[in-house]
Amino acid sequence: MRDRVGEIREAGAELVVVGNGTPDHAAAFGEEEGIDFPLLVDPELVAYRAAGLRRGMRDAIRAKTLGHAMRAFRKGFRQTSVKGDPWQLGGAFVIAPGSRILWKHVSREAGDHADPDAILQVLQRMET
Secondary structure (H helix, E strand, O other): OHHHHHHHHHOOOOOOEEEOOOHHHHHHHHHHHOOOOOEEEOOOOHHHHHOOOOEOHHHHOOHHHHHHHHHHHHOOOOOOOOOOOOOEOOEEEEEEOOOEEEEEEEOOOOOOOOOHHHHHHHHHHHHO
16 A cells, blocks of 8 residues: 555545554564554554454465465565564555544455555545
């Protein structure tokens, strides 16, 4: 999503990432990756549970996980050390004022990421 931050902002929205590591992990990650959007942390996984996101080895590692890993590797992404909960899966949400969830994606396994085009379509509909 970070490659689409400009489009997200043009639509009048902001990308916010919630990780499950420590504040130090987030600060180092933000600096290493040149992140210029809010990067929050939830090491107790409170927001993850509230959002209904999946957690567990059986959820994280499935048959499709290898395919996702290969796709990431081909695109030049390399996983280094794990910071935070390795079994916590993520998701993506478009949240409007008033805490209205307009769109969501709950990852089914590691590497199952939201489609940025789908998110941008929702944001563009909000503009009209």
